[in-house]
Amino acid sequence: MTEKPIDNTTRLRLLKNAELLFAEKGFHAVSVREITKAAKCNLAAVNYHFGGKMNLYLEVFRSRWIPRARRIRHSFEAALQGLDPPFLDDVVGALAQAFLEGPLTDEERRCHSQLMYRELANPTGALDLLAEKVMQPFFMKLRNLLRPHLPETIGDDRLLLSIMSIIAMVIHFNFSREAVSRLTGRTYDAAFKARLVEHITEFSLKGLGGMNIQEQQP
Amino acid sequence: MTEKPIDNTTRLRLLKNAELLFAEKGFHAVSVREITKAAKCNLAAVNYHFGGKMNLYLEVFRSRWIPRARRIRHSFEAALQGLDPPFLDDVVGALAQAFLEGPLTDEERRCHSQLMYRELANPTGALDLLAEKVMQPFFMKLRNLLRPHLPETIGDDRLLLSIMSIIAMVIHFNFSREAVSRLTGRTYDAAFKARLVEHITEFSLKGLGGMNIQEQQP
DNA sequence: TTGCTATTCAAACGTTCGTTTGATACAAAC
């Protein structure tokens, strides 16, 4: 417990502030001066502790993004605990909820989605980490969870596309909040988020097959 | 016809090359020197013709992105011509096809999606243009097309969310090609694109309701 | 020709960038 007490070290302050700024503006739009100013430390601290701006960026993913992705995944799996096997709507509902409500604070979630979106848009090397350590295994897990509830005629590729569609929605509604808010005329409060979870769950459930949902929900 | 013959002017070369580079790397990651070098013109040309880098960026949207969005929309509407009223699967199929296959070359489509994605991620002022001139009217059009085929119990907001879900998929599969390719193990050739159109259409159709599809497709 | 306008160009502008440096402070080890 005392291994890392509060750890309000320069290093950690840098990671926290860097993540927020990178998420908000993107790698190129944030300067080292901006980061160190926000972290209330000297300009040279980035190079001392991380060896450069790019390494700081990568370290943000290694030590903050990936652990948070794990928290999301654990939240998802915890929601399915005891349901053996979970029904289709359990899986999809837990998925949407883990991402849109889940264990993160709202600021964390925004940060998380934006960093991911940006990395999808502009692979800088961090995408390698995400794909290998997070996405790939998570998608496999999802496939195994969904497979028993779908007709056997559905191939693996088809199932994978469906999973990516759901993820696409989740990411999109998390990420392009500004556009979504503008087009729907709604602010991103708890009520709207709950509405989104409901919508994504319903839409995805029906999209996935819709043939054996009725038997589960009388 | 002779109004704009070839128009291989410096101005147009700048717009073309700037668009490609902005789409590929994002606004901040591209330098004026890089653009003018690609356009084979002098460094000062950007400021002479557009009055600055940001104005060039905005002009890319005004004179290239928006007209292309119109071509997509026309392609979508042309596919529905003669179908009065179009069925649900006509609308959704035409939508997916217009975006993923449609009237654009593959390079244009990549460029188009990337610019849009980036602007959703990083609103720089161009998003105002897109939302007002393109998205808003297009979404209204879609809503009117879909409305007659869905149960009356579905509210406007619900329908709008469904539309945004479909668009989210279309954008996502167009944009994050690298990640999609990596996770599916498939290259973005014509066959895969056709597969994506098929998938999005099917998934969206079912997601939209699934209650009156059967009557249309015996 | 002479003027006028529009465009291109090399060069330089001032600013900001990421990074490096060398001095300084501070604590634990000897």
Place this chain on the structure above:
DNA sequence: GTTTGTATCAAACGAACGTTTGAATAGCAA
């Protein structure tokens, strides 16, 4: 007390940035 190693700091570095300048070059009208 001295040494050693870690961390922070102000200052400066060279490079790259967006932009400006003023001269050179065309094309066309008078």
